[in-house]
Amino acid sequence: MIGRLPVCTRDTLEMVRRWLMSARALLCPKCRRLIGSEEAVCSWCGTARSSAWWRLVGAMGGSSAASWTLAALLTLNLLFYALSLMLSRKLDPGGSLLSPGNNSLLMLGASGVIPIDYYGRFWTLLSANYLHGGILHLLFNMMALRQVGPWVVTEYGASRMFSIYTLGGVCGYGVSYWAGVPFTVGASAALCSLIGALLYFGKSRGGSYGSAVYREVSGWVVGLFLFGLLFPGINNWAHGGGLVAGIGLGMLLGYQERRRETSLHHLLALTCAGATIAALGWSLFVARI
DSSP, X not given: OOSOOOGGGHHHHHHHHHHHHTSSOEEOTTTOOXXXXXXXXXXXXXXXXXXXXXXXXXXXGGSHHHHHHHXXXXXXXXXXXXXXXXXXXXXXXXSOSSSOOHHHHHHHTOBXXXXXXXXXXXXHHHHGGGOOSSHHHHXXXXXXXXXXXXXXXXXXXXXXXXXXXHHHHHHHHHHHHHTTOOSBXXXXXXXXXXXXXXXXXXXXXOHHHHHHHHHHHHHHHHHHHHHHHHSXXXXXXXXXXXXXXXXXXXXXXXXXXXXXXXXXXXXXXXXXXXXXXXXXXXXXXXXTO
C-alpha cells in the first residue's frame, strides 16, 4: 500500500496476505501455470505456493532477462528501504526503528504536493515508487510483486512489464498529485498498473483462460478497493491512477499472444531504466548518500 501503515492494521495485513497468497488461485511462480485455490502446491511442478521469493526469483519469467528485471526491482526496493532507515537515524532520530521518518523519505524522493510544489521535485513521481514507510509496507508490496510480476512477464514479456511498472507508477503518482495528496511513498501505484495490465489481458484474450485471469484479477481489484476504504493512510488516488494507466498501457503495448516484443518495446524499457537510474541517482545526490 502507499503511505504509512498504522500498527493497528498488522493483524488485518496478515489476513489480507493469507487471502491473496493462499485463499486465491494464482500463477505458479516457477512453471507459470494456474494453481487452484484449494492446492497447497502446484500440481504441475510441485512448487509450494508459499515458497520464499529469493528461492523463486531465478525461475521467474522463464528467461534471464525476466529474472534479472524482477530481481532488480526487488533489490532496488530493499536497498532504498535500508538507505531510508540509515538516513532517518540522522534526520529523524526520534523515529521508529523500522519506519523511516518523513524527513529522510523527503530527501530520498517521496512524492506529493509538498515535494513537488514547494521543492520543485517532479522527478519524485518516479522515485517514490521505490520508497516505503515501514517494514510491513515493504513486505506487503514485495509479496505482491512476487505474485503479480512473473504473471505479467509471462503475458507481456520482460521489457513491456518493466515499462508498464515504471510508467504506470508515474501516472499513479501524477493522479495523486493532481488530487492534492500532500506526501506519499510506496510501490503499489506501479503494482496496480501491473494488475491493470492483467485485467486488460484477461478481458481482451477471452476464452476459458482469459476469463479465469479476468475473474481472478477482478477479485484483487475489489480487495484493494475495500482495503483502501476501510483503513486510513491509503493513497487510493495513486492506486486508481496506476490501475487505469496499466489498462491503457496493456492496450497500447499489446501482449505476447497478439504481438511479440519488438525493438521498440526494448527501447522503451531502456528509456524507462535510464529515467529510473537518473531519478534514484539524483535522490542519492540530494540526500548526500
